[in-house]
Amino acid sequence: MAACRSAGRASARTAAWWRTASAPAGRTGRRSRWRRYPEPEHQGKLDLGQETEGSRNQMLAYHAIGTPQSDDSIVYAMPDQPLWMLSSEVTEDGKYLLIYPSLGTHPGNKVYYTDLDVLPRGPKGAIDFSDYDFHRGTKKLPIVKLVDTIDGSFDYITNTGTVFTFHTNYQAPRYRVVRTDFKSPGHPKSWQNVIPEHGKDVLEWAAAVKGDNMVVCYLKDCSNILELRSIETGAVKMPVKLPGIGSISSFSGDRKLTQVFFSFNSFIEASSIYHFDVNTSKVEVKLFRRPFISGYEPNDFVTKQVMVTSKDGTEVPCFMTHKKGLKMDGNNPTLLYGYGGFNVSILPTFSVSRLCFMLAYNGVSAVANLRGGGEYGIAWRDAGSRENKQNVFDDFQACAEYLIAEKYTCPAKLAIRGGSNGGLLVAACANQRPDLYGCVLAQVGVMDMLRFHLFTIGSAWIPDFGDPNNPRHFEYLFAYSPLHNVQIPQGGTQQYPSMLLTTGDHDDRVSPLHTHKLLATLQYVLAADASSAQRNPLLARIEVKVGHGAGMATDKVIEEETDIVGFMAAALQAKWAL
Structure with a gap:
């Protein structure tokens, strides 16, 4: 503990x-x-x-x-x-x-x-x-x-004696700030509305600092913006200008101090620390510390956000990052990442492995903001949960088709990657559209949707996935469960893309049995018959003495990422560009 x-x-x-x-x-x-x-x-x-x-x-x-x-x-x-x-x-x-x-x-x-x-x-x-x-x-x-x-959810922001301020999604899918007095709180529907919902932007969090000051963080089209507001009234005092389009990964400030610090990063800027003082007439954000990466110049890269139309007409955000001047001829090795679940927002963040891929192979890195996440509030989450889970796969496949149609890449050069719930995502998409990808990288994925609730902490996911013991839920879970939908492709391609499944032998969140069972099924259905067309590799990488990924030793991270990127480059026949 x-x-x-x-x-x-x-x-x-x-x-x-x-x-x-x-x-x-x-x-x-x-x-x-x-x-x-x-x-x-x-x-x-x-x-x-x-x-x-x-x-x-x-x-x-x-x-x-x-x-x-x-x-x-x-x-x-x-x-x-x-x-x-x-x-x-x-x-x-x-x-x-x-x-x-x-x-x-x-x-x-x-x-x-x-x-x-x-x-x-x-x-x-x-x-x-x-x-x-x-x-x-x-x-x-x-x-x-x-x-x-x-x-609804209720998160403590601050209190003065018995008067408490909370951040909540109660009757507010995009969140708001409310206040009550513990002496006579009443029902939450009667609590004071300090900051109401704000258009389509999601109020991610709020933090009280010294004086009548509250730093409020919004999520606007999948990137963060900051405002300085009054704790008492919720009124905007002034916007806080951030370094660019990106995300705030940590924040430090309290009611004893006027100085606040936060870390900011983007697809092209490594996590850097900034600070500002709220006790000024104009907030000025200053750089405190930025990591140095030898041989890397952020200005050599460009990030673009587009809205992709999914199968049912929903507009889904997708970011693309690559070297400036890269020719869009439909032949670039491309890595598409997604998650789409558990009310988790996938924001612009810096990744060394993605940088290595873009530098070494002139690759394109794409990140899709799928339904099921929290990018547009609880309604966006609900639209990709339980009986609506297929929307997540449709969103992801629409982003893949966009990358191909806009000549960023082609199916043979397109890799998809996801971990945990994202591992489920890419494995399900491999079953549904094996013709669309050249490589599938599924990390610590939830692969058995009919028994996930029986192992370790799996029962906690029932609110997102559904309950396999419920006949109605069983029906839609069975329809996309990666383990139960492996089949030899009909028409077009006769084989699955190259697949690498990774797990840790000590994973007590998503038990490694999910990966083992899916790999065995893939190899049995697609490769056991000598007449099968399957020639692309179907492999698993099992790391020892590690769990779900958090806290993995740096040397093990480097080894795993080296194997993943190397496998992907071989599968896509990517050429070394350095």
């Missing part, structure tokens, strides 16, 4: 940190993300990497640094709701503990709180939770249920 935000007013010497199981982090980025479950039944009985048991009964625990985990107090749990997840944070003034129960990846959460000032303190000022331990104590933590439904 890892530690996160300090709780209450514990002294530095006896600092205590909250450890919690959480849904995806709140948009303000301050929620704890750490998960804790009961010890699994197979503990010590299986080799690492063999665990597939479903994760149930997350708990919120209080841990004092320097003590064994066995001494932790379980301060909150929901044993009657084993699939629910918990995240938490302590308010800036250290007075309140906020708890956010949520159901898997559903884009809503409840809001509970407890007043930490009423809890007993130990001799050094740390909160004594021994009486409130969920399993061993004699009292229950005094919880107030502020919001007890998941009709």
Whole structure:
């Protein structure tokens, strides 16, 4: 277990940190993300990497640094709701503990709180939770249920005493900022509307800084913009001019300081740190630090955004980045990336591996903003979830067809790549349109849509994918499940494109069994018969002693990316350009 935000007013010497199981982090980025479950039944009985048991009964625990985990107090749990997840944070003034129960990846959460000032303190000022331990104590933590439904998400921004400001999508698919008083909160529909929805732009997050100042981040056509607004009224004080079209990957600021820092990057600019002071008549963004990349000049590249018409007429954004002056003759090796799920917005970000591909092979890098993501709010997410999942594949295939029609590339020179939910995406597209691609790169993908909910944390994805135990859901899941739709192509091409599936043998999010099963099925259906036309390789790369990807050692990242780019270049017959 890892530690996160300090709780209450514990002294530095006896600092205590909250450890919690959480849904995806709140948009303000301050929620704890750490998960804790009961010890699994197979503990010590299986080799690492063999665990597939479903994760149930997350708990919120209080841990004092320097003590064994066995001494932790379980301060909150929901044993009657084993699939629910918990995240938490302590308010800036250290007075309140906020708890956010949520159901898997559903884009809503409840809001509970407890007043930490009423809890007993130990001799050094740390909160004594021994009486409130969920399993061993004699009292229950005094919880107030502020919001007890998941009709919307609520993320804490700031508070002044009992007056709280939240970022929410409740009755606001593109999010807004609201305010309530804990003394008499009422129903969320009656809370004060501080910043209403803003056109088609998505209010991604807001952060309070010193004085009557709030930095607000919007998502406008898949890139970020900033504004400085009043905390009290929500009125715009002034726009904050960013360095260009890109995204803010981190932000640092609080109500004690007027200086704020943020990291900004784009498809051609590596993540750089900027800062500004809100206590001025005109906000001036200044560069604080930029990484140096030898031999790379951002001005040698160009990024273009287009709107691609999908199968049902929906306009889907797609970015293309390449060297300036690259000839569009339909013969450029091209890499198309997509995700399309879980309310995740895919924004302009810098990628060393994409840069290497563009430099080494005069390649084109394309990124599609598919339905299922959060680029245009909850309605955009819903349009690519559950029974609407096929829209995501149609969007992606429309972007591929656009790249071919506009002579960026041709099918033999087009590679598609995605990871996790994106691995599902590219594998499903390979089944549906094998003629459209020359190479498929599927990383840690969800490939068995009829049993995904039975392994590790898979049940948390039911709000996005649907429930295979529901006959109606089973029907549409079966229709696109990569594992269950492998077949020899009819007409045109008689084989699948070259495919590389990657996974980690310790992946406890998307179990490696998904990759193993799909690869075995591909090889059995497409290559087992000597008369089969399949000659393109169907391979898997299994890294050892790694999980879903986050935290992978740098040397392993380099090795994996080298293998992926090398496989792609060989499959596309890309020529070395350096």
